[in-house]
Amino acid sequence: MALTDEAIDKIKGMITSGELGPGDRLPKEADLAERLGLSRNSLREAVKALSIIRVLDVRQGDGTYVTSLEPPLLLDALSFVVDFHRDDTVLQFLEVRRILEPAATALAAQRMPEEGIVKLQATLDGLGSSPSIEALVSNDLDFHRQIAAGAGNTVLCSLIDGLSGPTTRARIWRGLTQQGAVTKTREQHQSIVDAIVAREPELARSWATVHVAGVEDWLRRAL
Structure with missing residues (x-):
């Protein structure tokens, strides 16, 4: 599994397990990367990919949040x-x-x-x-x-x-x-x-x- 795919899978696991829910803010990049055993580059690419498909919402200067996850979105x-x-x-x-x-x-x-x-x-x-x-x-x-x-x-x-x-x-x-x-x-x-x-x-x-x-x-x- 490519490193970015692994990072995506781990973030997805946090959401599907209920650890992260709609509207929740992700931990800081450095903390989340260490916690998941990922490089910051892999985590960054995963966040970018998940934001494109509207799973995550990256807010400059504020943080990264899980979207509403509503079907239309x-x-x-x-x-x-x-x-x-x-x-x-x-x-x-x-x-x-x-x-x-x-x-x-x-x-x-x-x-x-x-x-x-x-x-x-x-x-x-x-x-x-x-x-x-x-x-x-x-x-x-x-x-x-x-x-x-x-x-x-x-x-x-x-x-x-x-x-x-x-x-x-x-x-x-x-x-x-x-x-x-x-x-x-x-x-x-x-x-x-x-x-x-x-x-x-x-x-x-x-x-x-x-x-x-x-x-x-x-x-x-x-x-």
Whole structure:
């Protein structure tokens, strides 16, 4: 095991064991290095790596702290990795969306508060009768983000949000080239909202599956 990896593993052990918790300050560098049997250079590199993935927060002049460790914060690194996707992997992202989004939509049908449902319908109604493709895609991203949030599971919401970026270009491409795509998208969104309003999780799941699978199927044929 590389020395930096060993240092990372030891700091991780302190956190997972409960010795360090969210918001706790790490001991001074010299003291922590001696305690863990590490060189200060290895410890410094480990702290740098853990700060990049939002496990640690280095505050200049103050010290190094464990972050909140909340899922949205930790999964923020996923968006960074996802940004490096190649165009030929977009279908794989759509496959993952087809697995996760129907599950989130079913949970939203059970858990989304009434005010959240009202906001979701207002988002759909606010699109206008003849939206631009850019407006449609922006509305689509917001629509799905609200549903994911309405599922009441921060891990699931963060995963879906992190995976939405790579499919944006495909959504724009579909809107520009497939006849009736805009109308179909609006109709399917309304069916999803209606299922959530009716508190019908399996119906909501089905409509979400149809919606995401439609984009995936179109892209497979287009490619």
